[in-house]
Amino acid sequence: MKRLLFVCTGNTCRSPMAAAIMNQLGIEAKSAGIFAAAGSDATPQTKQVLSENDILYHHSSQPVTPEILDWATHILTMTESHKGHLLHRYPSVQNKTFTIKEFADEMGDVIDPYGGSVYEYRQTFSELNELLKKVVKKLENEA
Numbered sequence: 001m002k003r004l005l006f007v008c009t010g011n012t013c014r015s016p017m018a019a020a021i022m023n024q025l026g027i028e029a030k031s032a033g034i035f036a037a038a039g040s041d042a043t044p045q046t047k048q049v050l051s052e053n054d055i056l057y058h059h060s061s062q063p064v065t066p067e068i069l070d071w072a073t074h075i076l077t078m079t080e081s082h083k084g085h086l087l088h089r090y091p092s093v094q095n096k097t098f099t100i101k102e103f104a105d106e107m108g109d110v111i112d113p114y115g116g117s118v119y120e121y122r123q124t125f126s127e128l129n130e131l132l133k134k135v136v137k138k139l140e141n142e143a
Contacts, residue, residue: 001028001073002027002028002073002074002139002142003028003029003030003071003072003073003074004019004022004027004028004029004030004072004073004074004075004076004135005029005030005031005032005068005069005071005072005074005075005076006018006019006022006029006030006031006032006076006077006078006100007031007032007033007034007064007075007076007077007078007082007086008031008033008034008077008078008079008082008110008112009033009034009035009036009078009082009112009114010033010035010036010037010040010061010114011031011032011033011036011040011061011062011063012033012036012040012041012042012043012046012059012061012114013042013043013045013046013112013113013114013121013124014078014110014112014113014124014128015031015032015033015078016031016042016046016057016059016061017042017046017049017050017121017124017125017128018031018076018078018100018128018132019031019057020050020055020057020059021055021125021128021129021132022132022135022136023057024055025132025136027136027139030068030071030072031059031062032061032062032063032064032065032068033061033062033063033064034063034064034082034085034086035063036061036062036063036064037061037063038060038061038062038063039060039061039062040060040061041059041060041061042057042059042061043114043121045113045116045117045118045120045121046059046121048118048121049118049121049122049124049125050125052122053125053129064086064090066090069086069090069093072096073096074096074098074103074139075093075096075097075098076097076098076099076100076103076135077097077098077099077100078099078100078109078110078112079099079109079110080099080109081109082099083097083098083099083102100128100131100132100135101131103134103135103138104131104132104134104135104138105134105138106131106134110124110127110128110131111123111124111127112124
């Protein structure tokens with residue numbers, strides 16, 4: 001059983017969006033943030049964009065912990081710096097940690113829409129949706 005953990009900075013935009021999409025696709029996913037406070041809701045723009053795409057998702061932010069890292073079979077970060085932070089702090093997760101674009105055989109980081117317009121959140125959603133289709137294919141090939 002694959003269990004994906006998506007990691008971003010504050011756990012209110014990109015990683016909850018990715019987890020919501022992945023859960024909608026039938027793969028168990030959670031999210032956490034490098035600098036997340038526990039218990040924050042997703043941003044209003046994140047909730048709006050998920051709603052526009054008929055994705056129901058209840059979110060409460062959480063920081064990265066050893067327990068959630070242990071839970072995951074795959075850890076996908078939004079940026080190289082998130083990956084670097086995790087590997088510096090938790091070297092034992094190296095074999096299962098990738099940037100989402102690296103895992104999808106692409107390069108670069110997923111742009112952070114935080115503080116931006118709903119339009120920017122829609123762009124991030126679209127980017128994540130396309131990346132996650134590639135992630136699902138790769139996971140199916142691993143099986």
